[in-house]
Protein backbone atom coordinates (compact mmCIF):
# COMPACT_ATOMS: atom_id res chain seq x y z
CA UNK A 707 0.00 0.00 0.00
CA UNK A 708 1.26 3.44 -0.93
CA UNK A 709 2.05 5.88 1.86
CA UNK A 710 -0.77 8.24 0.74
CA UNK A 711 -3.30 5.31 0.79
CA UNK A 712 -2.33 4.20 4.29
CA UNK A 713 -2.51 7.81 5.45
CA UNK A 714 -6.00 8.11 3.87
CA UNK A 715 -7.04 4.86 5.60
CA UNK A 716 -5.64 6.11 8.91
CA UNK A 717 -7.55 9.41 8.53
CA UNK A 718 -10.79 7.59 7.63
CA UNK A 719 -10.46 5.18 10.59
CA UNK A 720 -9.66 8.04 12.95
CA UNK A 721 -12.61 10.04 11.66
CA UNK A 722 -14.86 7.00 12.13
CA UNK A 723 -13.72 6.42 15.71
CA UNK A 724 -14.03 10.11 16.55
CA UNK A 725 -17.52 10.03 15.02
CA UNK A 726 -18.43 6.92 17.00
CA UNK A 727 -17.04 8.41 20.20
CA UNK A 728 -19.01 11.61 19.61
CA UNK A 729 -22.13 9.58 18.83
CA UNK A 730 -21.54 7.47 21.94
CA UNK A 731 -21.14 10.66 23.98
CA UNK A 732 -24.35 12.09 22.54
CA UNK A 733 -26.23 8.86 23.21
CA UNK A 734 -24.82 8.65 26.77
CA UNK A 735 -25.68 12.26 27.52
CA UNK A 736 -29.18 11.67 26.10
CA UNK A 737 -29.43 8.58 28.28
CA UNK A 738 -28.30 10.33 31.45
CA UNK A 739 -30.65 13.22 30.70
CA UNK A 740 -33.53 10.79 30.32
CA UNK A 741 -32.67 8.89 33.50
CA UNK A 742 -32.47 12.12 35.46
CA UNK A 743 -35.92 12.84 34.11
CA UNK A 744 -37.52 9.76 35.70
CA UNK A 745 -39.41 11.55 38.43
CA UNK A 746 -41.98 8.80 38.98
CA UNK A 747 -39.62 6.08 40.17
CA UNK A 748 -40.23 4.48 43.59
CA UNK A 749 -37.09 3.48 45.48
CA UNK A 750 -36.64 0.97 48.35
CA UNK A 751 -37.27 1.92 52.00
CA UNK A 752 -34.65 4.26 53.43
CA UNK A 753 -33.57 5.58 50.02
CA UNK A 754 -31.93 9.00 50.25
CA UNK A 755 -33.02 11.92 48.00
CA UNK A 756 -33.21 10.79 44.38
CA UNK A 757 -30.41 13.05 43.06
CA UNK A 758 -28.04 11.80 45.79
CA UNK A 759 -29.29 8.23 45.43
CA UNK A 760 -28.27 8.17 41.76
CA UNK A 761 -24.67 8.91 42.66
CA UNK A 762 -24.51 6.95 45.95
CA UNK A 763 -25.95 3.64 44.74
CA UNK A 764 -23.12 1.39 43.51
CA UNK A 765 -25.61 -0.90 41.75
CA UNK A 766 -24.52 -4.00 43.64
CA UNK A 767 -28.04 -5.42 43.81
CA UNK A 768 -27.68 -6.57 47.44
CA UNK A 769 -30.96 -4.90 48.41
CA UNK A 770 -32.90 -6.67 45.65
CA UNK A 771 -31.22 -9.96 46.54
CA UNK A 772 -32.14 -9.55 50.22
CA UNK A 773 -35.70 -8.68 49.22
CA UNK A 774 -35.96 -11.73 46.95
CA UNK A 775 -34.50 -14.04 49.61
CA UNK A 776 -36.42 -12.74 52.60
CA UNK A 777 -38.05 -15.44 54.73
CA UNK A 778 -41.53 -14.07 54.13
CA UNK A 779 -41.16 -14.39 50.36
CA UNK A 780 -41.75 -18.13 50.32
CA UNK A 781 -45.17 -19.14 49.04
CA UNK A 782 -46.69 -21.18 51.90
CA UNK A 783 -48.62 -23.44 49.50
CA UNK A 784 -45.91 -24.23 46.96
CA UNK A 785 -42.81 -23.68 49.12
CA UNK A 786 -41.38 -21.71 46.17
CA UNK A 787 -39.84 -18.24 46.35
CA UNK A 788 -42.10 -15.58 44.83
CA UNK A 789 -40.97 -12.63 42.75
CA UNK A 790 -39.18 -10.06 44.90
CA UNK A 791 -40.42 -6.51 45.28
CA UNK A 792 -37.21 -4.80 44.25
CA UNK A 793 -36.08 -4.93 40.65
CA UNK A 794 -32.80 -3.70 39.22
CA UNK A 795 -33.30 -1.30 36.30
CA UNK A 796 -32.32 -2.64 32.90
CA UNK A 797 -31.76 -0.91 29.58
CA UNK A 798 -35.11 0.36 28.28
CA UNK A 799 -36.55 0.92 31.78
CA UNK A 800 -35.85 4.70 31.49
CA UNK A 801 -34.03 4.53 34.81
CA UNK A 802 -30.37 4.57 35.72
CA UNK A 803 -29.36 1.01 34.83
CA UNK A 804 -28.60 -1.18 37.84
CA UNK A 805 -30.51 0.90 40.39
CA UNK A 806 -33.28 -0.72 42.48
CA UNK A 807 -36.92 0.28 42.20
CA UNK A 808 -40.38 -1.23 42.55
CA UNK A 809 -43.71 -1.08 40.77
CA UNK A 810 -46.63 -1.51 43.22
CA UNK A 811 -49.06 -2.96 40.67
CA UNK A 812 -46.55 -5.74 39.97
CA UNK A 813 -45.13 -6.38 43.46
CA UNK A 814 -45.64 -3.83 46.25
CA UNK A 815 -43.37 -3.51 49.28
CA UNK A 816 -44.64 -5.86 52.00
CA UNK A 817 -43.18 -3.69 54.75
CA UNK A 818 -41.06 -6.47 56.30
CA UNK A 819 -40.60 -5.81 60.00
CA UNK A 820 -36.88 -6.68 59.85
CA UNK A 821 -36.39 -4.63 56.63
CA UNK A 822 -33.77 -7.01 55.18
CA UNK A 823 -33.14 -4.83 52.12
CA UNK A 824 -31.71 -1.85 54.00
CA UNK A 825 -28.90 -2.99 56.38
CA UNK A 826 -27.18 -4.83 53.49
CA UNK A 827 -26.68 -1.64 51.50
CA UNK A 828 -22.95 -0.88 51.60
CA UNK A 829 -23.09 2.59 50.05
CA UNK A 830 -25.46 4.59 52.23
CA UNK A 831 -27.91 4.92 49.32
CA UNK A 832 -30.36 3.21 51.68
CA UNK A 833 -29.95 4.97 54.98
CA UNK A 834 -30.87 3.02 58.12
CA UNK A 835 -30.90 6.21 60.21
CA UNK A 836 -34.02 7.39 58.42
CA UNK A 837 -35.85 4.25 59.58
CA UNK A 838 -35.13 4.48 63.31
CA UNK A 839 -38.01 5.12 65.66
CA UNK A 840 -38.00 6.89 69.01
CA UNK A 841 -36.52 3.75 70.64
CA UNK A 842 -33.72 3.78 68.03
CA UNK A 843 -35.05 0.55 66.53
CA UNK A 844 -35.44 -0.14 62.83
CA UNK A 845 -39.07 0.57 62.05
CA UNK A 846 -40.49 0.07 58.57
CA UNK A 847 -43.39 2.38 59.44
CA UNK A 848 -40.88 5.23 59.32
CA UNK A 849 -40.24 4.66 55.62
CA UNK A 850 -41.24 7.32 53.13
CA UNK A 851 -41.09 5.57 49.76
CA UNK A 852 -43.92 7.69 48.41
CA UNK A 853 -47.43 8.87 49.08
CA UNK A 854 -50.70 7.25 47.97
CA UNK A 855 -53.04 9.59 46.14
CA UNK A 856 -56.75 8.95 45.48
CA UNK A 857 -58.24 9.93 42.13
CA UNK A 858 -61.74 10.74 43.30
CA UNK A 859 -63.34 10.62 39.86
CA UNK A 860 -62.41 6.97 39.30
CA UNK A 861 -62.62 5.73 42.90
CA UNK A 862 -65.96 3.91 43.06
CA UNK A 863 -66.33 4.71 46.78
CA UNK A 864 -66.78 8.33 45.67
CA UNK A 865 -69.60 7.13 43.38
CA UNK A 866 -71.38 5.70 46.42
CA UNK A 867 -70.47 2.06 45.70
CA UNK A 868 -69.27 0.26 48.81
CA UNK A 869 -65.58 -0.55 48.48
CA UNK A 870 -62.87 -0.59 51.09
CA UNK A 871 -60.27 -2.70 49.26
CA UNK A 872 -57.45 -0.18 49.71
CA UNK A 873 -58.40 0.54 53.31
CA UNK A 874 -58.27 -3.18 54.18
CA UNK A 875 -55.01 -3.78 52.26
CA UNK A 876 -53.16 -1.03 54.12
CA UNK A 877 -50.65 -2.47 56.64
CA UNK A 878 -51.29 0.59 58.81
CA UNK A 879 -55.01 -0.11 59.00
CA UNK A 880 -57.08 2.91 59.91
CA UNK A 881 -53.93 4.98 60.34
CA UNK A 882 -52.49 5.61 56.88
CA UNK A 883 -55.86 5.26 55.15
CA UNK A 884 -58.96 6.20 57.09
CA UNK A 885 -62.58 6.02 55.97
CA UNK A 886 -64.54 9.24 56.07
CA UNK A 887 -68.30 9.03 56.42
CA UNK A 888 -70.34 11.40 54.26
CA UNK A 889 -74.07 11.57 53.61
CA UNK A 890 -75.06 10.68 50.06
CA UNK A 891 -77.37 13.53 49.04
CA UNK A 892 -78.07 11.89 45.66
CA UNK A 893 -79.93 8.94 47.17
CA UNK A 894 -80.74 10.64 50.45
CA UNK A 895 -80.55 7.37 52.36
CA UNK A 896 -77.08 5.98 51.76
CA UNK A 897 -73.63 7.01 52.93
CA UNK A 898 -70.31 7.42 51.24
CA UNK A 899 -67.36 5.75 52.98
CA UNK A 900 -64.47 7.60 51.43
CA UNK A 901 -60.82 6.52 51.63
CA UNK A 902 -58.61 9.34 52.86
CA UNK A 903 -54.81 9.00 52.86
CA UNK A 904 -53.04 10.45 55.90
CA UNK A 905 -49.81 11.81 54.53
CA UNK A 906 -47.93 11.73 57.83
CA UNK A 907 -48.49 7.96 58.13
CA UNK A 908 -48.50 6.66 54.54
CA UNK A 909 -45.19 4.96 53.69
CA UNK A 910 -45.85 4.50 49.96
CA UNK A 911 -45.66 0.70 50.10
CA UNK A 912 -48.25 0.41 47.32
CA UNK A 913 -50.33 -2.43 48.84
CA UNK A 914 -53.41 -0.22 48.36
CA UNK A 915 -52.57 0.39 44.71
CA UNK A 916 -52.22 -3.31 44.09
CA UNK A 917 -55.51 -4.07 45.88
CA UNK A 918 -57.58 -1.39 44.13
CA UNK A 919 -60.43 -3.01 42.19
CA UNK A 920 -60.72 -0.47 39.36
CA UNK A 921 -59.32 -1.25 35.90
CA UNK A 922 -56.51 1.24 36.42
CA UNK A 923 -55.93 1.87 40.14
CA UNK A 924 -57.83 4.86 41.48
CA UNK A 925 -55.35 4.99 44.34
CA UNK A 926 -51.68 5.03 43.40
CA UNK A 927 -48.33 5.86 44.92
CA UNK A 928 -46.28 8.82 43.72
CA UNK A 929 -42.85 9.91 44.93
CA UNK A 930 -43.25 12.41 47.75
CA UNK A 931 -41.82 15.36 45.82
CA UNK A 932 -44.40 14.82 43.08
CA UNK A 933 -47.38 14.04 45.30
CA UNK A 934 -46.93 16.78 47.89
CA UNK A 935 -47.53 20.50 47.55
CA UNK A 936 -45.76 23.18 49.60
CA UNK A 937 -47.55 26.14 51.12
CA UNK A 938 -44.38 28.19 51.77
CA UNK A 939 -42.88 29.34 55.06
CA UNK A 940 -44.63 32.69 55.02
CA UNK A 941 -48.00 31.06 55.76
CA UNK A 942 -48.45 30.64 59.51
CA UNK A 943 -51.10 28.51 61.19
CA UNK A 944 -52.57 30.87 63.77
CA UNK A 945 -54.18 27.95 65.61
CA UNK A 946 -50.94 25.95 65.91
CA UNK A 947 -48.69 27.09 68.78
CA UNK A 948 -45.63 25.29 67.29
CA UNK A 949 -46.10 27.09 64.00
CA UNK A 950 -46.50 30.35 65.93
CA UNK A 951 -43.15 29.76 67.70
CA UNK A 952 -41.52 29.44 64.28
CA UNK A 953 -42.21 33.08 63.49
CA UNK A 954 -41.83 34.65 66.93
CA UNK A 955 -38.26 35.73 66.22
CA UNK A 956 -38.97 36.61 62.58
CA UNK A 957 -38.19 40.18 61.60
CA UNK A 958 -40.88 42.05 59.72
CA UNK A 959 -40.03 43.52 56.34
CA UNK A 960 -41.40 47.00 55.96
CA UNK A 961 -41.63 48.77 52.67
CA UNK A 962 -42.61 52.38 52.29
CA UNK A 963 -44.65 53.65 49.38
CA UNK A 964 -46.02 57.10 48.67
CA UNK A 965 -49.42 55.96 49.93
CA UNK A 966 -48.12 54.37 53.14
CA UNK A 967 -46.51 57.67 54.16
CA UNK A 968 -49.99 59.17 54.43
CA UNK A 969 -52.63 58.61 57.03
CA UNK A 970 -54.96 55.81 55.77
CA UNK A 971 -57.95 58.12 56.41
CA UNK A 972 -56.56 60.53 53.83
CA UNK A 973 -56.29 58.19 50.93
CA UNK A 974 -59.27 55.97 51.80
CA UNK A 975 -61.48 59.04 51.60
CA UNK A 976 -59.89 60.29 48.39
CA UNK A 977 -62.24 61.09 45.50
CA UNK A 978 -61.64 58.54 42.73
CA UNK A 979 -62.86 58.96 39.14
CA UNK A 980 -64.17 55.72 37.65
Ligand code: SF4
Nearest residue numbers: 773791815816818823
Ligand atom coordinates in the same frame (compact mmCIF):
# COMPACT_ATOMS: atom_id res chain seq x y z
S1 SF4 B 1 -39.27 -4.02 53.18
FE1 SF4 B 1 -40.16 -4.07 51.11
S2 SF4 B 1 -38.43 -3.74 49.71
FE2 SF4 B 1 -37.56 -4.32 51.72
S3 SF4 B 1 -37.31 -6.54 51.66
FE3 SF4 B 1 -39.35 -6.17 52.50
S4 SF4 B 1 -40.72 -6.22 50.71
FE4 SF4 B 1 -38.62 -5.96 49.93
Ligand code: SF4
Nearest residue numbers: 763764766767769827
Ligand atom coordinates in the same frame (compact mmCIF):
# COMPACT_ATOMS: atom_id res chain seq x y z
S1 SF4 C 1 -27.70 -2.33 48.14
FE1 SF4 C 1 -27.47 -0.07 48.09
S2 SF4 C 1 -25.76 0.27 46.66
FE2 SF4 C 1 -26.46 -1.83 46.33
S3 SF4 C 1 -27.97 -1.66 44.65
FE3 SF4 C 1 -29.13 -1.53 46.56
S4 SF4 C 1 -29.27 0.68 46.96
FE4 SF4 C 1 -27.65 0.42 45.45
